[in-house]
Amino acid sequence: MTSSRRHDDRGAATLLTVALAGLLLFVGAALGVVGALLVAHRTAQAAADLAALAAAETAARGGDACGAAATIATANDAALTSCVVRGREVRVGVEVTGPRWLGQTGDLVAEARAGPVGG
Template sequence: MPRRDARGAVTLLVVALAGLLLLLGSALGVVAALVVAHRTAQAAADLAAIAGATALQRGRDPCATAADVAAGNGASLTACAVIDRDVLVDVSVTGPRWLGQDADLHGRARAGPARAGPASVGRQ
């Protein structure tokens, strides 16, 4: 015959563990969303820099092209500079707004023509 004072203890334990699993799942969801947003920002920056460098070589406005490409990839261009024949861009992506997270994520990239130098470094 079961003891009356232990009745419901398993239910309480299951509810507590379910709450803990929900909290852990939420935290992992935030981390995953931060990683995805950071990767999106970096990919948008890389593509915007390449597009800007290509536009510069073709005599077009590199920063306008970079802004269009960044916007097309879910980011906004926050800075653009042309140094010599290189295009440097900074982009921003809205980060997740869960569990108190409110920071935007940023990506930075540089693109331009290949540098002169040994083309076969490390090759034989």
């Protein structure tokens, strides 16, 4: 009876190992998506900040603030989605393509403001 019981347990460790490997693969893929989303968000915010600064400087000099913002956003792999100039204050919005892993389809957006303190 002991030998047949031992025979029935054969392969159980292999099944457990395969299941744990699959779980680790899933967790690794999920962490990869989260990491990619964080990088894309930081890229979007940096592009928005730089575009707003460039636009505010251009506005202070009397130039095309939104044109400068679009140029800087494009140089930072982002698309300018909004640009509002009020005097020397500029508010911009940008969009960055998000990761397309594991069914993710959303893009990331960020906004920034630059100009003199108080408006």
